[in-house]
Amino acid sequence: MSLRVSKPILVALIIACAMFMENLDGTVITTALPEMAKSFGTNPIRLSLGITAYMLSLAVFIPISGWIADRFGARTIFSAAIGVFTLGSILCGISQNVPEFVGARVLQGIGGAMMVPVGRLVLLRSCEKSELVRAMSYLMVPAMIGPVVGPPLGGFITTFASWHWIFFLNVPVGLLGIVLVQRFIENHREPATAPLDWWGFVLTGLSLSCLMYGLELVGRPEAGAAQTLGFLGAGLAIGLPAVRHALKHPQPLVDLALLRVPTFGATVIGGSLFRIGVGAIPFLVPLMLQVGFGMDAFSSGLLTFAAAAGSLTMKMSGRPILKRFGFRAVLVVNGAISAFFMMICALFTPATPAVTIFVLLLAGGFFRSLEFTSLNTLAFADVSSPKMSAATSLSSMVQQVSLGTGVALGAILLHLHLMLRDAPHGPLGTGDFHFAFVIIGLISLAAVALFMRLAPDAGAELSGHRPRGFAPERAPAAGDD
CATH class of the missing domain: 1.20.1250.20 (MFS general substrate transporter like domains)
Incomplete structure (x- = not known):
């Protein structure tokens, strides 16, 4: 055979x-x-x-x-x-x-x-x-x-x-x-x-470079606050004229007009919030298991592999789930479930059985992977063919910044909780990680509000889902007159 x-x-x-x-x-x-x-x-x-x-x-x-x-x-x-x-x-x-x-x-x-x-x-x-x-x-x-x-x-x-x-x-x-x-x-x-668009290329490159380097400095204790804030501030300062240029240029390198397409805009902006939380997970979980729980790197790696195993199981079930429930319902409900599994990490302690941690990380990996598949598929549902390359560039650019922000946010939240418990230079404890997991889960949960604004038949041509009693209307494609 x-x-x-x-x-x-x-x-x-x-x-x-x-x-x-x-x-x-x-x-x-x-x-x-x-x-x-x-x-x-x-x-x-x-x-x-x-x-x-x-x-x-x-x-x-x-x-x-x-x-x-x-x-x-x-x-x-x-x-x-x-x-x-x-x-x-x-x-x-x-x-x-x-x-x-x-x-x-x-x-x-x-x-x-x-x-x-x-x-x-x-x-x-x-x-x-x-x-x-x-x-x-x-x-x-x-x-x-x-x-x-x-x-x-x-x-x-x-x-x-x-x-x-x-x-x-x-x-x-x-x-x-x-x-x-x-x-x-x-x-x-x-x-x-x-x-x-050379001017757009220069402005966007400078802005993103400063932002990404500033975010990377957040997680490095040896970097001073002035240096970190300086790069982040420069990135934002250069980003403002970059945005103005993109909005005024007839054929900009970064086409922000694509965000007016309902499916693309919701998945890029809402997806950014979701990815910020997800970006912190690979940083926080191994650190908590090794620093907070005292595990060695090998034992920690065996547990964190559960998230990857969960994502592998999703690829067989993503299509029927989306066909049964549609993009909007999956993004809303599954987004909330994914955020819950981020926050449930706040319940882990050194006494939590390893098998329990493994199963919960496995489930979390499944739901996060389903959300990613839904976001990355629906994003291009209503983008016209001539605009497809600009859409993939913009989407990839935003994803890169979002995931980098997640790692930086994870480091910031740990330092913030150390200061809240009046131990800014003390060792990290399990409570510091619990605080971080709750906050990143809430940030990812905020994306659900944007997904709720999608039409019930959003991406129906891709998923095959047809809401009962709903007369579908095609969303305007980018580039349509």
Whole structure:
């Protein structure tokens, strides 16, 4: 008996492998930094420049990815992105000092900035709407698994092999990915592209770079408050003229007019609130298990893997759930359930049985993955084809900032609770983590208010759901007159 895979699912799996490579690489490196620092003869704090350089490359080049894909073809750019990322991985693995490593990470970041939005664009243009929910559920798996699997895998490779293999493992995956992309993905390109909005590119890149670096500094105790607030303030200050420019320019690089499309606007803005909470989870949970409960890294990793396992089980059930209940009901009810599972972590104590923690993290991973699949599918339901590349760039840009904000918020909440209990420099306790989980859960819950404003038949063409007694009306697509 032969196993046949439909072309949309095959395309989704190819793109998911590339994204998994990027997501995994971004997290495995954190546990390898001490050994890498010894190899370079420096300290881990200085080597964290490699993480920062990668993050800043993403911030600068994600906004331009859609325009480049329209200009040169989505398959061409996606293949090139994998190639650049793979080359950057090789250069990281053979780096002999900090400047070489930072330069290689910048190159990796350029490739990564193109892989996510252009990969999503390829999938949107390769799938019929009836297949999109199923295909997108496969695409969401690497985003859920990477942050969970990365740290323990990085520790394993560093301990039993060498930190160089963290980067060399990307090479066969990248080469295979390029071959599969060339074999199975069409090279769609727009027949005419507007001139590049250089001013918008510069303003957006500067603003996002300052914001992302400021958010990263929040989680670093050695960074002073003045420096952190300075970068955050600069990011906001530059962001204001960037927004004004985007609203006035006839063909802006960052098309904020897309937010007027009800489904896109609700999922991007509401999804940002949800992702802020989710972004804090991979930071808070392992820290609580190791610092608060005294677990070793391996035991903590076994428990946190439950969230990844939960996301894997979702891909088989997401499509029938959305067909039965529709996007609006799933986003509202499932969003509230997901927020509940974030807040329930506040009940964990060192005495809580490991199996209980595992099961609850497993369930939380399932519901968060279902919410992600719903958000990322519905976002493009009413976006017209000429605007699709701009929509994927804007969506990816906002997601990157939201997840970074979640990590920073997690660190801020821990420090805030330390100050509230009059121990600003004291050790973290379980109560500090409980406070943080409640707050991030409430922030994610706030997204439900925006999802409730969606039409009952929102995305019905994608989900196949038809509300009883409701006469559907097509939402205006971006680019419609």
